[in-house]
Amino acid sequence: MTTPSLTADHERLVEELRAAIAARDEFIAIAAHELRNPMTPIVGQVQLLLSRARREQASPALLQGLEMLELAVDHYMRRATTLLEITRLNAEEVRLEPTAFDLCDLVRACIRKYEQLATRAGSTLDCELHGPVDGTWDHLATEQVLDNLVSNAIRYGDGKPVCIELESHPEWVELRVIDHGIGIAPADRERIFQRFTRASSAPRSGGFGIGLWLSSKLVEAQGGRLALQSEPGQGSTFSVRLPRDVTAHAKIE
Incomplete structure (x- = not known):
């Protein structure tokens, strides 16, 4: 193969790789959104239940269970948020509010x-x-x-x-x-x-x-x-x- 042909093949492969990476990041971003959004009302309900249980002096076992649930939900939310931030950083699209x-x-x-x-x-x-x-x-x-x-x-x-x-x-x-x-x-x-x-x-x-x-x-x-x-x-x-x-x-x- 001639040098121009090799160069053209190389450029094509680079573009294909870039497109594949962009598609991957877009999929991860969409998946992170879909995983994170349904959890928002669940977070609110868990916090509400925990606040009520503390106010009404619920049993230690119930309080411990709700606190563990709160930690698990928070851990899940942080994982989803992390995935979303990774894709934004990879795409150099960090937009702060x-x-x-x-x-x-x-x-x-x-x-x-x-x-x-x-x-x-x-x-x-x-x-x-x-x-x-x-x-x-x-x-x-x-x-x-x-x-x-x-x-x-x-x-x-x-x-x-x-x-x-x-x-x-x-x-x-x-x-x-x-x-x-x-x-x-x-x-x-x-x-x-x-x-x-x-x-x-x-x-x-x-x-x-x-x-x-x-x-x-x-x-x-x-x-x-x-x-x-x-x-x-x-x-x-x-x-x-x-x-x-x-x-x-x-x-x-």
């Missing part, structure tokens, strides 16, 4: 969400908040970042306390999630921010292995940065620094 809210409220909601998981891991969730900390961020993206960091801290925290700190400045805020668990080796500190990667010291667990990669991308999309400080056996500190108002940095829908 900044809204004004108090970051302290988001942290408190996160603690309520994960306190049962922390208890089962033999850990506690503590926070240092000096609020309110008002600003403009994408609520869903910021919530997903915080969820990823807190759930990781509980999972790899070796049953020790997990602390969430919030530092506020006029132009920026910094959110820190601190654990005292297994830590991360120097060789793994850059690698864990790649897709489908875990630290070599991390125990096997469910999930896609893309939580930190996704978190870093969602932080960067808001004009911020995600940093890590860690020593093996001494725990890890993940720091998220965000501008006080992301509308000047983000692609707005």
Whole structure:
């Protein structure tokens, strides 16, 4: 075959691969939507039942069952949301929806969400908040970042306390999630921010292995940065620094 023919075949194969990848991502996005949307009213009903059970001082067995159900539903929703965000990031179509809210409220909601998981891991969730900390961020993206960091801290925290700190400045805020668990080796500190990667010291667990990669991308999309400080056996500190108002940095829908 002549060189022009080989070049044409190569270009055709590249285009076919691109089309196949685009079709795959479109299918995943549609599937994630279809999986996520029916769960929204279920989430609301579970939260309503749990609130009513607590108010009426239901039996411990019923409360524990509802709390486990809430965790399972939340885990399912986060998986579907993660799939959706992956396809958007692959297509470079991250469109944020900044809204004004108090970051302290988001942290408190996160603690309520994960306190049962922390208890089962033999850990506690503590926070240092000096609020309110008002600003403009994408609520869903910021919530997903915080969820990823807190759930990781509980999972790899070796049953020790997990602390969430919030530092506020006029132009920026910094959110820190601190654990005292297994830590991360120097060789793994850059690698864990790649897709489908875990630290070599991390125990096997469910999930896609893309939580930190996704978190870093969602932080960067808001004009911020995600940093890590860690020593093996001494725990890890993940720091998220965000501008006080992301509308000047983000692609707005």
